[in-house]
Amino acid sequence: MSKPLLRVEDLHTRFDTDRGTVHAVDGTSFTVDRGEIVGVLGESGSGKSVTARSICRLEDPGRIAGGTIEFEGIELTTAEESTLRRLRGNEISMVFQDPTETLNPVFPVGEQIAEAVRIHETNDRQRLLDFLGVPPFRDRSAWADARERAVELLGQMDIPSPKSRSTAFPHEFSGGLRQRAVLAVALASEPSLLIADEPTTALDTTTQADILRRLRSLRDERDVGILLITHDIGVIAQTCDRVIVLYGGQVMEAGPVERVLTDPAHPYTRSLLACSVRNTDSGERIHSAQGRPADPVDGHEGCPFADRCRHATAACREGPIPTTERSSEHRLSCLEAPLPATRESSPQRVSPTPDGGTTE
Amino acid sequence: MNGWHLSKRLLTMGVVLFAVSLLTYGLIFVTPGDPARTILTQQMGGQSPSQAAVEQFRVANGLDDPFPVQYARWMGDVLRGDLGQSYYSDQAVSAMIAQRLPNTIALAVASMLVAIVIAIPAGIASAVEPGSRTDYAAQLGALVGISMPNFWLGYLLIIVCSLWLDLFPVAGAEGPEYLVLPALTLGSGMAAVIARLVRTAMLDVLDDAYIRTARSKGLRERIVVYKHALRNALVPVVTIVGLQLSYVLNGAVVVEVVFQRPGLGTLLVDAIFARDYPVVQGVTLLIGVVFVVTNFVVDLTYSRLDPRIELEGEPT
Numbered sequence: 001m002s003k004p005l006l007r008v009e010d011l012h013t014r015f016d017t018d019r020g021t022v023h024a025v026d027g028t029s030f031t032v033d034r035g036e037i038v039g040v041l042g043e044s045g046s047g048k049s050v051t052a053r054s055i056c057r058l059e060d061p062g063r064i065a066g067g068t069i070e071f072e073g074i075e076l077t078t079a080e081e082s083t084l085r086r087l088r089g090n091e092i093s094m095v096f097q098d099p100t101e102t103l104n105p106v107f108p109v110g111e112q113i114a115e116a117v118r119i120h121e122t123n124d125r126q127r128l129l130d131f132l133g134v135p136p137f138r139d140r141s142a143w144a145d146a147r148e149r150a151v152e153l154l155g156q157m158d159i160p161s162p163k164s165r166s167t168a169f170p171h172e173f174s175g176g177l178r179q180r181a182v183l184a185v186a187l188a189s190e191p192s193l194l195i196a197d198e199p200t201t202a203l204d205t206t207t208q209a210d211i212l213r214r215l216r217s218l219r220d221e222r223d224v225g226i227l228l229i230t231h232d233i234g235v236i237a238q239t240c241d242r243v244i245v246l247y248g249g250q251v252m253e254a255g256p257v258e259r260v261l262t263d264p265a266h267p268y269t270r271s272l273l274a275c276s277v278r279n280t281d282s283g284e285r286i287h288s289a290q291g292r293p294a295d296p297v298d299g300h301e302g303c304p305f306a307d308r309c310r311h312a313t314a315a316c317r318e319g320p321i322p323t324t325e326r327s328s329e330h331r332l333s334c335l336e337a338p339l340p341a342t343r344e345s346s347p348q349r350v351s352p353t354p355d356g357g358t359t360e
Numbered sequence: 361m362n363g364w365h366l367s368k369r370l371l372t373m374g375v376v377l378f379a380v381s382l383l384t385y386g387l388i389f390v391t392p393g394d395p396a397r398t399i400l401t402q403q404m405g406g407q408s409p410s411q412a413a414v415e416q417f418r419v420a421n422g423l424d425d426p427f428p429v430q431y432a433r434w435m436g437d438v439l440r441g442d443l444g445q446s447y448y449s450d451q452a453v454s455a456m457i458a459q460r461l462p463n464t465i466a467l468a469v470a471s472m473l474v475a476i477v478i479a480i481p482a483g484i485a486s487a488v489e490p491g492s493r494t495d496y497a498a499q500l501g502a503l504v505g506i507s508m509p510n511f512w513l514g515y516l517l518i519i520v521c522s523l524w525l526d527l528f529p530v531a532g533a534e535g536p537e538y539l540v541l542p543a544l545t546l547g548s549g550m551a552a553v554i555a556r557l558v559r560t561a562m563l564d565v566l567d568d569a570y571i572r573t574a575r576s577k578g579l580r581e582r583i584v585v586y587k588h589a590l591r592n593a594l595v596p597v598v599t600i601v602g603l604q605l606s607y608v609l610n611g612a613v614v615v616e617v618v619f620q621r622p623g624l625g626t627l628l629v630d631a632i633f634a635r636d637y638p639v640v641q642g643v644t645l646l647i648g649v650v651f652v653v654t655n656f657v658v659d660l661t662y663s664r665l666d667p668r669i670e671l672e673g674e675p676t
Binding site for chain 2: 090
């Protein structure tokens, strides 16, 4: 197999607070290849957004205390801000939740896309006066071209009458149109990796399906690798090739979507699935997970889910939990697996985990 | 903004201006002192005029008519561009204003420029690194700027820059070099207010999600700040800059006196001391009109700055 596009290995991200050190991401490892959509699934507080932030370091991700993030051979955890900025303009794009907030209200949509095109072209030679549009300093033909490209991108996002829409302002767009415009901004730089943090959470179901379909076609047509962060199992099921289930900043279970969702081996994944409306018969009460998410202050001894897990034993709360391989590519961090379940399974334990944990 | 709303706005403006003129004219009547007596005393070289002479002067100048009649006469003249005659010189008030106005406009524009040129970069520098030394320095500067009275700063600048360093002339209004100290005096106080506002507005805006989007595009931080953030932070700033115009005109009164610049401020002060009512009324009315028109322009600027702002009542 060729090298993955993005490789995150044993990532530890921490926040120093008054109450102690919060271990938001606590030894997470995963990869994203070109042309695949990897879902990161977890409740709020599971560390999924901090994981995304640690990769692109747009917002203060906290302190990256250990591990590596490698993107096309470039180590991102120690990269200079200028390197990261260049990557953002060319290789890594991001789409965020709530498209009402993510576009600048005072500039026309087309201008914001054209800007991304110009950034991609000019890169380190971005001049303030050129971008401010001060007449003698603005490269007019380049901006005209960029604006044409913006119209093209809006068209590719199936925005009706893209030419006239490109001069409209974000508040004149509906939520779905806005998120498509946000996608157009993200694609203007022809990225190889797209990080989407809850891109459909603020949208209604039809619009959500439309945006997810677009992500799949990006994967198929442009060979983009996509890291999709969500708390919605339905989104994972519809969209992703592989899924990583995060809890307490640790990977609980990871593998191909159809295997993880149809044959979950980790008690946490099972409880998430049990809470899903789609898996509830009509008339039946929707399950809700017992207890609260683990307090990540000062990290976890043993399995972070142990306090809410009905299979937990004393061993779960003590030592490090080894990662086992249930079947090829289906990884799992649970001492108690295989669980008494409806389905028969025979996982095999494998050697120490990358973070140096020992096998029992 | 469509025609209907524009006309509605203009109508409101007309009502406000009517009120301004009424108050301007009326205030003279409630202030103590009899203009006829004052003027005649002046003309007779300090001698007290006879009662008959005072009466005669009143009739000649229409001062014995009831208030509404006097007001209507004055207003009719004003609408024809005639602000009346000064009691003391034979000049028309409009001519006196026209003579002094360029100096005051120059002072207003120059001090606004000083304020903006200092305030916007200082406010941004503060907001970009809140809690940094730059931030503290800028905030301390703003505090000093706000706390310092104009007349005091004016004299301080005269002492330091004119008398000690001999950089600029002390007083007068002969050339651009005469403008520097008055503009600095008047501009620094405004700069302080505007800088604080820019800081607050920028801090607010820099947290918004679209700033993160701009950064996620790989945009240089400078462009993120000066294009994406500043443009959004400008709406409250423009409001205050508009309101500060009244401060400029008020401040001009003090600053022009300190630097002995012939302008509207000195004209007004002299007229008040001399009870030269036509001049006081003319200048006050002009200041009122400038203020109302400025606010109107500020309102128009909003929708240019932020496309989401529609004028009141407009269907979206």
